[in-house]
Amino acid sequence: MQKAGAKRRFPGDDSVNEVSQSPSLLPAEFLLRIEQVTKRFSGLTALKGVSFGIRRGHIKALIGPNGAGKTTLLNVISGLSKPEEGHIYCKGHDLLTMKPHQIAGLGISRTFQLVRLFTTNHATVMDNLLMGAHLRLKPSVAKSLFMRGSIRRQEREVCEKALETLKFVGMEWAKDYSPSALSFGNKRLMEIARALMAEPDVLLLDEPASGLNDAEVEEFRELLLAIKARGLTTLLVEHNMKLVMDIADEIIVLEFGQKLAEGSADEICCDRRVIEAYLGSDYSRAGRGS
Amino acid sequence: MKKNLFIGLILLAIALCPPTLGRISPYNNTVLILVGIYIILAVSLDLLVGVAGQISVGHAAFFAIGAYTSGILTAKCEIPPLVALVCGLVLSGLVAWAIGGAVLKLKGYYLAMATLGLNAIVVKLITGFSSLTGGASGLMGIPPFNIFGISLEDHSHYYYFVWTMVVLVMSGSLALIKSPFGRALTALHSDETAASTLGIDASRYKLHAFIISSAFAGLAGSLFCHYMGFVAPSDFDISTSILLLVMLFLGGVGTIYGAALGAAFLKLLPEITYQFHDYELFAYGLILILVIIFLPRGILGVLKDSARLVMKKRVQSQPY
Amino acid sequence: MADISVLLQFLFSGITMGSIYALIAVSLVIVYNVSRVLCFAQGEFFVYGALTMIGLTSVGVPMPIGFLLTLLIVGGLGMAIERLLIRPIRDASVGTLITMTVAISLCLRGLGLLVAGREAHPLPPFTKGEALSVLGAFLPIQVIWIALAVIVALIGIWLFFEKSIYGLSLRACAENRLGASLVGISTWKATIFAWAWGAALGALAGMVIAPLIYVQYVSGTMPMLKGFTAMAIGGLTTVGSVIAGLLLGVLEAYTIGLVSSEFADAIVFTILILVLLARSYGILGSSEDGGM
Numbered sequence: 001m002q003k004a005g006a007k008r009r010f011p012g013d014d015s016v017n018e019v020s021q022s023p024s025l026l027p028a029e030f031l032l033r034i035e036q037v038t039k040r041f042s043g044l045t046a047l048k049g050v051s052f053g054i055r056r057g058h059i060k061a062l063i064g065p066n067g068a069g070k071t072t073l074l075n076v077i078s079g080l081s082k083p084e085e086g087h088i089y090c091k092g093h094d095l096l097t098m099k100p101h102q103i104a105g106l107g108i109s110r111t112f113q114l115v116r117l118f119t120t121n122h123a124t125v126m127d128n129l130l131m132g133a134h135l136r137l138k139p140s141v142a143k144s145l146f147m148r149g150s151i152r153r154q155e156r157e158v159c160e161k162a163l164e165t166l167k168f169v170g171m172e173w174a175k176d177y178s179p180s181a182l183s184f185g186n187k188r189l190m191e192i193a194r195a196l197m198a199e200p201d202v203l204l205l206d207e208p209a210s211g212l213n214d215a216e217v218e219e220f221r222e223l224l225l226a227i228k229a230r231g232l233t234t235l236l237v238e239h240n241m242k243l244v245m246d247i248a249d250e251i252i253v254l255e256f257g258q259k260l261a262e263g264s265a266d267e268i269c270c271d272r273r274v275i276e277a278y279l280g281s282d283y284s285r286a287g288r289g290s
Numbered sequence: 291m292k293k294n295l296f297i298g299l300i301l302l303a304i305a306l307c308p309p310t311l312g313r314i315s316p317y318n319n320t321v322l323i324l325v326g327i328y329i330i331l332a333v334s335l336d337l338l339v340g341v342a343g344q345i346s347v348g349h350a351a352f353f354a355i356g357a358y359t360s361g362i363l364t365a366k367c368e369i370p371p372l373v374a375l376v377c378g379l380v381l382s383g384l385v386a387w388a389i390g391g392a393v394l395k396l397k398g399y400y401l402a403m404a405t406l407g408l409n410a411i412v413v414k415l416i417t418g419f420s421s422l423t424g425g426a427s428g429l430m431g432i433p434p435f436n437i438f439g440i441s442l443e444d445h446s447h448y449y450y451f452v453w454t455m456v457v458l459v460m461s462g463s464l465a466l467i468k469s470p471f472g473r474a475l476t477a478l479h480s481d482e483t484a485a486s487t488l489g490i491d492a493s494r495y496k497l498h499a500f501i502i503s504s505a506f507a508g509l510a511g512s513l514f515c516h517y518m519g520f521v522a523p524s525d526f527d528i529s530t531s532i533l534l535l536v537m538l539f540l541g542g543v544g545t546i547y548g549a550a551l552g553a554a555f556l557k558l559l560p561e562i563t564y565q566f567h568d569y570e571l572f573a574y575g576l577i578l579i580l581v582i583i584f585l586p587r588g589i590l591g592v593l594k595d596s597a598r599l600v601m602k603k604r605v606q607s608q609p610y
Numbered sequence: 611m612a613d614i615s616v617l618l619q620f621l622f623s624g625i626t627m628g629s630i631y632a633l634i635a636v637s638l639v640i641v642y643n644v645s646r647v648l649c650f651a652q653g654e655f656f657v658y659g660a661l662t663m664i665g666l667t668s669v670g671v672p673m674p675i676g677f678l679l680t681l682l683i684v685g686g687l688g689m690a691i692e693r694l695l696i697r698p699i700r701d702a703s704v705g706t707l708i709t710m711t712v713a714i715s716l717c718l719r720g721l722g723l724l725v726a727g728r729e730a731h732p733l734p735p736f737t738k739g740e741a742l743s744v745l746g747a748f749l750p751i752q753v754i755w756i757a758l759a760v761i762v763a764l765i766g767i768w769l770f771f772e773k774s775i776y777g778l779s780l781r782a783c784a785e786n787r788l789g790a791s792l793v794g795i796s797t798w799k800a801t802i803f804a805w806a807w808g809a810a811l812g813a814l815a816g817m818v819i820a821p822l823i824y825v826q827y828v829s830g831t832m833p834m835l836k837g838f839t840a841m842a843i844g845g846l847t848t849v850g851s852v853i854a855g856l857l858l859g860v861l862e863a864y865t866i867g868l869v870s871s872e873f874a875d876a877i878v879f880t881i882l883i884l885v886l887l888a889r890s891y892g893i894l895g896s897s898e899d900g901g902m
Contacts, residue, residue: 078487079486079487080483080486080487099486099491100483100486100487101486101487101488101489101490101491101492103487104486104487104488104489105489109487109488110487112484116481116483116484117480117481117484118476118477118480118481118484118485119480120343120476120479120480120544121340121341121476121479121544121545123476123477123480127473127476130470130473131473131474131476131477131485131488131490132488133470134470134473134474134477134488134489134490135488135489137470139469139470139471139473139474140471140498141466141471141498141502143469143470143471144465144466144469144470144471144472145462145465145466148465151469151470154470155470194488195488197488198488198489339705343705345704345705345708345709347708347712392887393883393887395887395890396886396887396890397704397890398704398705398708399648399704399708400842400886400889400890402650402708403835403838403842403882403886404882404883404886404887406835407835407839407879407880407882407883407886408879408883410832410835410875410876410879411875411876411879411880411883414872414873414875414876414879415873415876417872418870418872418873418876420872528831532712532715532716535709535712536713536716539709568723568724569720569724570720571716571719571720571723572716572717572719572720572721572723572724573720574716574720575713575714575715575716575717575718575719575720576717576720578709578710578712578713578716578717579695579710579713579714579717582699582706582709582710582713583695583698583699586706
């Protein structure tokens with residue numbers, strides 16, 4: 001998909017980060033490598049030559065003004081949208097050749113900006129989580145009809161795991177509720193829990209903290225750290241700067257579909273380009289915090 | 291789990307009741323056989339429409355494939371009915387497998403129209419290949435069912451056979467929807483995009499649901515042709531497919547029991563209202579409209595809500 | 611060896627039926643583009659147009675008046691259906707909307723059965739006269755009326771949608787419902803108007819073809835399916851649907867005549883499925899996510 005003769009660019013080439021990104025860097029450092037991704041929608045270029053990597057176990061925040069292409073990038077990574085150019089590597093596979101369910105099978109889970117919950121046929125929160133465990137269960141017609149015994153055992157295990165995951169996000173009380181009865185913040189938590197059921201290595205979160213009040217954001221911050229402690233790698237699209245500056249190991253800034261800057265929180269809020277485009281002068285002198 | 295066993299036993303008891311009691315006339319026996327066949331048919335459609343969420347307005351096509359396969363094999367090739375029945379089931383499933391991959395990529399109105407087109411094609415093909423199928427006037431001389439030579443010509447015997455199939459199909463379907471497979475279908479029914487990001491291969495699961503659904507419909511078709519002794523294309527056209535949808539919605543989509551309820555209701559109702567035969571079409575349309583607007587969960591929904599109300603009142607009236 | 615008059619005969623019957631498919635396709639397009647609902651019951655409007663006209667003329671109403679009255683009656687029926695049955699479930703899922711229009715079709719058909727019975731009803735041609743003979747092929751005068759109907763309908767649609775403020779507001783709705791409502795266009799009025807148009811066009815198709823075929827209460831399904839095929843081929847546009855409808859009619863006529871009359875319908879519907887698949891794969895031009 002790359003144009004012939006284009007110079008191969010390595011992740012972090014444009015980075016403000018001083019550590020040199022030499023080609024000999026072990027690929028294992030970057031669990032997810034986005035390279036020169038370009039996505040066009042009939043005339044509008046939503047993403048242009050975006051390249052970066054996410055280190056294993058890191059929380060990487062993706063920030064930028066509305067329309068910068070953040071959700072588009074998540075859609076491209078999760079396979080819902082195919083870019084015109086570029087590659088995305090994870091565990092040795094190029095995600096662009098894979099379908100969304102295969103990408104999920106690789107260990108990449110996501111949430112959505114406008115939560116997408118399963119509510120048909122009276123699915124409960126518990127059912128949603130069990131659906132999240134699909135990859136583990138590998139269901140089939142034959143199994144369902146003829147191997148009832150082993151299914152029963154699997155179901156028990158998965159139910160236990162679901163309860164444990166609900167507890168992890170603090171939602172065990174909601175297990176028999178209909179998802180539509182939950183508050184928006186709780187719906188988000190449920191969606192995260194559901195994504196965790198797939199036992200992913202990479203979690204893509206699309207504006208999970210929007211609409212939460214300060215106390216809720218604080219709880220959510222704890223959850224993000226707990227997820228990190230479990231060894232997951234997170235790509236977090238967020239607008240909440242306080243949360244981002246506080247928790248992100250690395251930040252990447254997009255504007256008009258292009259990478260504007262990439263680096264640690266300190267570096268980003270001192271980056272003149274970012275300040276001009278996005279953050280506002282509050283951050284330029286004071287550094288972190290508001 | 292225990293609750294389901296209980297319900298299953300009740301179903302079985304109901305199923306075995308009438309002929310055993312001996313009080314049933316041969317005519318009513320015949321009606322109940324037809325009810326059983328349509329229950330299988332409606333339940334098969336429910337798997338596809340109610341659980342997997344794929345609109346099909348052409349399900350009668352597979353009913354036809356099962357019926358004609360069985361009919362032709364037994365009437366013209368003298369193949370034992372049991373073998374022919376399996377052939378009908380398998381052929382329906384095979385056709386679904388062959389076309390499902392492509393057709394299920396369609397959604398919404400396109401899918402609905404494609405299924406209509408399929409139904410029309412099957413009917414036209416049956417009518418067209420008249421040397422094989424008897425054409426528009428139908429396939430005649432289908433022998434009654436027999437299992438290894440034991441004839442089920444007596445309708446009360448065939449009744450047991452058909453209703454055993456009903457119980458098998460229903461319990462199989464219920465097992466499917468409560469299993470992880472059924473959950474995957476519900477997930478992709480609800481939101482195919484989100485389901486795919488959880489690792490659910492939508493096209494594969496939709497196809498499997500389609501194959502099972504069509505195979506069950508083929509089974510119903512095989513049972514039907516032996517019951518009737520003769521089948522004609524008009525039994526399998528779009529109006530039959532639409533009738534199945536009415537049954538589904540009337541009973542309660544996606545619940546399997548609802549489909550059975552709807553099928554039983556709409557097959558027994560004409561027995562009471564046979565004088566108003568011409569009003570049937572209009573009545574079915576009206577029923578469907580009313581159900582969509584006022585009773586989206588169908589009769590089963592109403593029953594469940596009433597049961598819940600009764601339970602509540604019971605709890606409330608408990609002495610302290 | 612088919613000679614010119616036979617081939618021409620097929621062409622004429624192809625254009626005749628093709629015009630009907632074209633009209634029905636256009637009616638589906640208008641309703642779908644403005645209200646995002648595909649009306650399954652379109653075939654029933656077709657039948658009702660014919661039956662109403664037959665009923666009115668049989669009680670002595672002069673044809674031209676009967677013609678206009680039928681358009682008004684069936685158009686009104688379309689409006690009533692939209693207002694009473696479609697609007698309440700506007701926000702329901704596609705599956706529910708489809709089932710509702712199927713239900714409406716069933717209801718209308720049942721009503722047609724009750725009123726008109728199972729018999730096929732004829733309508734006398736609009737003008738009396740011997741069929742014209744063109745190079746040995748027969749061209750019934752009614753076909754001229756059919757062609758006229760299509761042309762007049764297209765002109766009417768063009769005038770309405772291009773030149774009148776009402777038409778422009780319908781087009782605005784078709785393009786961007788939210789935007790249209792934000793600039794003060796009543797999307798409800800536009801939708802109900804579109805349904806009136808759709809039903810009236812269906813009725814028009816029924817009326818003009820009734821003298822050539824015997825219309826029964828079940829006669830609506832095939833034209834509706836074939837009209838939909840034309841719409842799918844034509845790409846949800848008026849002009850495309852007309853051209854596709856005519857082509858489909860001609861193709862069907864030649865298939866019936868030269869290939870096989872029994873399997874002509876099967877061939878047409880196979881084309882339908884292939885076109886739908888091609889559209890969803892974006893081959894013949896895109897359609898929103900694999901289906902409407």
